[in-house]
Amino acid sequence: MSAVLERTPVAARTGPPGASWAAVLALALFEARRLLLRIPVLAAFALYVTWIVWRTPLLENGYPVLQDADRATQSGPLLIGLAVLVCVNQAVLRSRRRDTERHFAVLVLRPWQRTAAHALSAAPSALLVAVCVGAQYGWSALRPDAVGSGSPAELLVGPLTVLLAAAFGVLLARLFASVLAAPLTIVLLLFLSFGVAVPDASEERGVRWLLPVVSENAQQAIPSQLIDRPAAWHALYLLGLVLTLTLLAVLASGGRGRLLLGTVAGALALTLTSGITQTATLPDATTAARARATDAPQKEQTCVRRGGTTYCAFPEWMPRVGTWASVVDHVRSLTGGTVRERPLLVRQRVYATGGLTADGAIDPSATPGQVTVGTGWGGPRVPEFSAAVASVLVAGSERATVGVCDGRMVTTMWLALSWQPDPVKSLRAVRLDDSVTGSAIVLTPTNPLQMTAGQTYVVRQLLGKPRESVAAKVKAHWAELTAPNVTSAQAAELLGVKAPKEADKCD
Amino acid sequence: MRLTARESLVPVLRTLPWRALAAGGGLGLLLAGLLRWATGEFGGWPALTLLRTAALAYALTLTFVLDDPARHTVSTVPTRRALRTGLRLVLVTPATALWWMAVVLLVPSSLRPPVADVTLEAAAACAVALAAGALATRLTDEPRPGPSVAAAYLLTAVLTPLLPHRWALFVWPADKGWEAAHERWAWVLVGALVALALCMREPIRRRRAPIGRRPGTFAPSGGTPSGGV
Numbered sequence: 256m257s258a259v260l261e262r263t264p265v266a267a268r269t270g271p272p273g274a275s276w277a278a279v280l281a282l283a284l285f286e287a288r289r290l291l292l293r294i295p296v297l298a299a300f301a302l303y304v305t306w307i308v309w310r311t312p313l314l315e316n317g318y319p320v321l322q323d324a325d326r327a328t329q330s331g332p333l334l335i336g337l338a339v340l341v342c343v344n345q346a347v348l349r350s351r352r353r354d355t356e357r358h359f360a361v362l363v364l365r366p367w368q369r370t371a372a373h374a375l376s377a378a379p380s381a382l383l384v385a386v387c388v389g390a391q392y393g394w395s396a397l398r399p400d401a402v403g404s405g406s407p408a409e410l411l412v413g414p415l416t417v418l419l420a421a422a423f424g425v426l427l428a429r430l431f432a433s434v435l436a437a438p439l440t441i442v443l444l445l446f447l448s449f450g451v452a453v454p455d456a457s458e459e460r461g462v463r464w465l466l467p468v469v470s471e472n473a474q475q476a477i478p479s480q481l482i483d484r485p486a487a488w489h490a491l492y493l494l495g496l497v498l499t500l501t502l503l504a505v506l507a508s509g510g511r512g513r514l515l516l517g518t519v520a521g522a523l524a525l526t527l528t529s530g531i532t533q534t535a536t537l538p539d540a541t542t543a544a545r546a547r548a549t550d551a552p553q554k555e556q557t558c559v560r561r562g563g564t565t566y567c568a569f570p571e572w573m574p575r576v577g578t579w580a581s582v583v584d585h586v587r588s589l590t591g592g593t594v595r596e597r598p599l600l601v602r603q604r605v606y607a608t609g610g611l612t613a614d615g616a617i618d619p620s621a622t623p624g625q626v627t628v629g630t631g632w633g634g635p636r637v638p639e640f641s642a643a644v645a646s647v648l649v650a651g652s653e654r655a656t657v658g659v660c661d662g663r664m665v666t667t668m669w670l671a672l673s674w675q676p677d678p679v680k681s682l683r684a685v686r687l688d689d690s691v692t693g694s695a696i697v698l699t700p701t702n703p704l705q706m707t708a709g710q711t712y713v714v715r716q717l718l719g720k721p722r723e724s725v726a727a728k729v730k731a732h733w734a735e736l737t738a739p740n741v742t743s744a745q746a747a748e749l750l751g752v753k754a755p756k757e758a759d760k761c762d
Numbered sequence: 763m764r765l766t767a768r769e770s771l772v773p774v775l776r777t778l779p780w781r782a783l784a785a786g787g788g789l790g791l792l793l794a795g796l797l798r799w800a801t802g803e804f805g806g807w808p809a810l811t812l813l814r815t816a817a818l819a820y821a822l823t824l825t826f827v828l829d830d831p832a833r834h835t836v837s838t839v840p841t842r843r844a845l846r847t848g849l850r851l852v853l854v855t856p857a858t859a860l861w862w863m864a865v866v867l868l869v870p871s872s873l874r875p876p877v878a879d880v881t882l883e884a885a886a887a888c889a890v891a892l893a894a895g896a897l898a899t900r901l902t903d904e905p906r907p908g909p910s911v912a913a914a915y916l917l918t919a920v921l922t923p924l925l926p927h928r929w930a931l932f933v934w935p936a937d938k939g940w941e942a943a944h945e946r947w948a949w950v951l952v953g954a955l956v957a958l959a960l961c962m963r964e965p966i967r968r969r970r971a972p973i974g975r976r977p978g979t980f981a982p983s984g985g986t987p988s989g990g991v
Contacts, residue, residue, distance in 0.1 A: 295913040302921070337920060341913040352906070434909040435782050438822045438916045439789055445920070446793065446815040 278363050279372045286376035290342055296380065299338035303331050303384075307391045314395055316633030318402075318575075320476035324395035325405035328388040329468045332413035336420030337441060339380050343421045344437035347373045347428035367510030370425060374501040377421030385414040400578075400632070403571045404479050408486035415493040416467050422500035429507040459610050464489060464533045467496075473611040476630040478555075478569045481548055481607050483541040488533035495526030537610075545607040549615075552604055563587075563596055568603035572630065579628055582637065585674040586644045591730030592737075594648050600625045601644075604700070619653035619701040627653065629700040635684040638671060642685055643699040645670035649737050657702050660761035662746030664706055666729065666736045668697070668714045673725065678718045691715065705762075709743050709755025716752040725750060765841045767849060774849040779826050783854070786823030787861045790816025794868035809873040810880065810934065816865045817884035818919055820858070821891040825915050826908035827854055828895040833905035843964035847896065851958075858888060875935050879944045883931075886947045889954035891915055896961035 290296060314327055347370070350356045359369065388410055395401055427437050463469060469489065499522040506519065548555055548569070558567040561580045568576065579601055587595060604627045606615035620627060626647045628640050645667045646656040659667075671685070672678040683689050687696040687703070692711060697704040706714070717725050732749045735741060744754035794812055827850055830836075837843070862884055866877060894915055898907035923932045931950070933943045 293913075294910065295917050298914075298917060334917075334920070338913070338917055341916060345909045345913065348909075352909075433782070433785075434912070435785055435823060435826070438912050439786060439819055441916060441920075442815060442819045442822065443789065443793075446811065449811050 275363050275368060279368050279375070282364065282369065282372035283375035283378070286346055286373055287379040290339065290346065290376055290380060291383075293338075293342045295338040296335070296342055299334050300383070303334055303387060306331055307387060311391050311394045315476070315631060316636065317398075318400045318631070318633035319395040319398060320630065321396055321401055321403040321405040322479040322482055323403075323473060323476050324392055324401070325409035326471065328391050328410060329412045329416075330470065331391075332384045332388065332416050333468060335380065335384055336416045339377055339417055340420040340424040340441065341437050342424075343373060343377055344424035344428045345434050346376070347425055348432060348434050351432055352434070366508040367505045370429060370504050370508040370510070371501070374422055374425045374504065377418055380421070381414040381417040384417050388413040402574055403476070406486045408490040409484070411490045412468060412493065415490060415497060418497045419467055419493055419500070422497050422504065426500050426504040426507065429504045459537055459612070460485070460534055462534060465530060467493060471611040474614045475605065477605055477607040477611060478548065478571055481541065481545050482611060483537065485533040488529045491529035492526060492533055495522055495529055498522035499526050545610065548605060548607045552602065556603065564599040564601060566601045568628070572603055575632060578632060579640065582641050583644055586641055586648065586670050589670050589674065589726050589729060590648055591733030594733070597648070598624060599644075599647070601628055602626070603628050603630065605630050617701045619657060621652060621654040623652045625652065627700045635698070638675060638681040638685040639698050639700060641675070642667065642671040642697055642704065643701065646699065646704060653701055656704060658761070660705060660707065660759050661739070662741035662743045662759070663737055663739070664704065664710045665713045665717070665743055665746040665750070667704070668706065668710070669717045669725065669729070672714070673718060673722050679715075682714070682718070707743070707757075707759055707761060709757050709759065712755045713743055713747045713750075713752060716747075717750060720752070767845060770841060770846060770849055774846060775853055777830070778850060778853060779823070779829070782823045782826050783820075783857065786820045789819040790865050791861070791868065794865050798868055798870065809869045810875045813865065813869065813875065813880050814883065814932070817887045820861065821887040822912050822915060824854070824888050824891040825895045825911040827892065828899055829906040829908040830899075831905055833899075837964050844962040847962050851892065879940070882944055882947050882951065886951035886954065889951050889958065893954040893957040893961070896958050900961040900963075900965055
C-alpha cells in the first residue's frame with residue numbers, strides 16, 4: 256500500500272553552503288568543454304593558429320620591434336571572439352530549444368547561477384587565446400633581432416576580447432530568447448564597423464578607444480616611451496565591460512541581492528572611470544618628448560664607436576648597431592681614396608611628432624659624414640640604408656646628395672648594391688616602382704635619390720661583372736668618379752662598360 | 763496515406779519560421795530605410811555594403827528554414843521529405859524575391875550598384891545558406907541543425923573577404939576583377955543549387971552512431987552530450 260503525501264514537500268537545502276557554487280563550477284567546466292568542441296570554435300582556433308604561424312615570422316620584415324609586436328596580437332582573437340559569442344549564446348538557449356528548461360527547476364542551480372556558469376565557460380577559451388597570444392609575442396620576442404619592449408596590457412586585450420564576446424553572447428541570450436539574435440547582432444556590428452568611419456579616427460585619443468581593439472595605422476616604429484597608448488586603462492576598461500555585461504546578464508536572469516547590485520555598481524564604476532580616463536587628451540609631456548625625439552634626437556640617444564664610425568641610436572635600438580656596422584663596413588671596403596678612413600656618424604632618426612600614425616619625411620642632414628638610419632630593418636630597409644651610406648661617402652653629406660643626377664649615382668648604386676647577396680634583387684627592393692630597368696626613384700631613410708635609365712643601364716652592367724675587378728677600377732679612379740658633374744658616360748668608360756646612349760637628365 | 767503537394771501546403775506554410783525570416787529581412791529593410799530617410803542620401807554609406815549586409819542577414823535566417831522539429835516523427839510517413847523541403851523552398855522563394863526587390867528599391871538609383879550582379883551575389887548567398895541547412899539535415903540526425911549551420915555560415919561569411927585576390931568574391935564595382943568575381947559567384951550559386959538538390963531526400967539508411975553517443979547519458983543543461991546544438 257502506498258502512502259499519500261498530504262503536504263507538498265518544502266524545498267530544503269541539504270548540502271553544505273558552498274555546494275551550489277561547486278555546482279556552478281561543475282556546469283561551467285562542462286559547458287567549457289562543449290564550447291571548445293563546437294565546430295565553429297574549433298575551426299576558428301585552427302584558422303587563428305594558422306594565421307599566427309603564417310604572419311608572425313613576416314612581422315616587420317623579420318626584425319620585430321616589440322612595442323609593435325604586442326599590438327599585432329590583438330586582431331586575431333576577434334575571430335575566436337566571434338565564434339565564442341555565437342556558441343555561448345546558443346549554449347544558454349539550448350535548454351529552451353530542447354524544452355528542458357522546466358527540468359532545471361528541480362536542480363540546485365537557480366537561473367542566474369546557470370547564467371554565471373555560462374559566462375564562466377568561456378574562461379578556458381580565453382586562457383587558450385592567452386597561450387596563443389603569448390606564443391605569438393614570444394616568437395617575436397625570442398628572435399635575436401628583436402628590439403624594444405612590449406606592454407603586458409596590450410597582450411591582455413586578446414583574451415579579454417574573447418571574454419567580452421562571451422559575456423555579450425550570454426547577455427543577448429538573456430535579453431532575446433532567440434538563437435537568431437546573436438548572428439544578426441554580429442551582422443549589424445560588422446555593417447557598422449565597415450560602413451561607418453570610426454569616429455574621430457584621426458584623433459589619437461578620444462572615443463575610438465571605446466572600441467574593444469584599438470588598432471593603429473603605424474607607418475614606422477617609434478621608441479616605446481613615445482607611443483603612450485593608454486593600454487593599461489584600456490585593459491581595465493575591457494575588464495570592467497566584461498564584468499558589467501556578465502552581471503547584467505545575471506540580473507536579467509533573476510539574480511538579486513545587495514551583494515550583486517553592489518558588484519554591478521562597482522563594475523559599472525570601473526568601466527566608466529577607465530573608459531573616460533583612456534579617452535583623455537594626450538599629455539603635453541608626450542607631445543614635447545615626441546618633438547624632442549624628432550628634432551633633437553642626440554639628447555635622447557646613446558653612442559658607440561665601431562671602427563671609424565660612431566653609431567648613435569635610441570637606447571632600445573642599440574642591439575642593432577652590429578647589423579648596421581656590417582653594412583657600413585661592407586660599403587667602406589669598396590671605396591677608394593681617403594674616404595676609406597673618413598669618420599662617419601650613423602644617427603638614428605625618426606619622425607615621431609605625430610605619434611605612431613604620423614607619416615612625415617625626415618629632412619636630409621647637412622652635417623658632413625652623417626648618415627641617417629631609421630627604426631625598421633630587414634627587407635628593403637637594408638639596401639636603403641646601404642644606398643644612404645654610399646651616397647654620403649660619395650657626395651659628402653645627405654644634403655649634398657639632393658638632386659644629384661650625374662655619374663656619381665653610378666658609383667653610389669654600385670657601392671650600395673654590389674656587396675649584397677643578390678644585388679639585382681636589392682636593386683628592385685630599393686627602387687620605388689620595383690623595376691630593374693628604366694628610370695626610377697631610389698629610396699633612402701631620408702631624401703630619395705633619382706636614377707636615370709642610362710645610370711640604371713650602367714649599374715646593371717657593373718652588377719653583372721665580377722665584384723673584385725670593378726672594385727679595383729673604382730678604387731683606382733675614385734677621385735674622377737666622385738667629382739661633381741662627372742657624366743654617366745664618363746663613369747661607364749672609367750669602369751670599362753658600355754656607355755648609355757642618352758645624357759643624364761632628371762625631372 | 764500519402765499527402766499531395768496541395769494538401770501539404772498549409773501545414774508546411776505554418777511550420778516555416780516566418781518570425782525569423784521577418785527579423786532577418788526586416789534588418790536589411792530597416793537599415794536601408796533609416797539611411798534613406800534619416801540621412802537624405804545615404805550620408806556616404808556605400809550602398810553595396812548595405813545590400814551585402816542585408817543579404818547576409820537574410821541568408822542567416824534561411825539557414826533555419828529547413829529545420830523540422832517533427833523530423834523524426836514524420837520521417838516514416840509516405841509523404842517524402844523531398845516534397846516537404848521542396849514546398850518550403852517554393853513558399854520561401856517568392857517572399858525572398860519580394861523582399862530583395864524592396865531592399866534594392868530603397869537604395870536611391872544614383873547610388874545603386876549593378877543590380878543584376880548584386881542580385882546574383884544575394885541569390886548565391888541564399889542558396890548556400892539553404893544548401894548548408896539541407897546538407898546538415900542530410901548528414902546528421904539532428905532535427906533542427908539551424909543554429910550550428912548559422913554559426914558556421916556566419917564564420918564563413920566573415921572570412922570570405924579575406925580570400926586571396928585570385929579567388930576574391932567581395933570586390934567593388936570599380937575593381938577590374940568585378941566580372942571575374944561574378945563568374946565565381948555564379949559557380950557558387952550553381953554549386954549550392956546542386957548540393958541542395960542532392961540533399962533533399964531523407965537519408966534512408968542511418969549511418970552508424972558516432973562513438974560517445976550512447977543512449978541514456980544526459981547533459982546537465984539538456985540535450986545529448988555530443989549532439990549538435
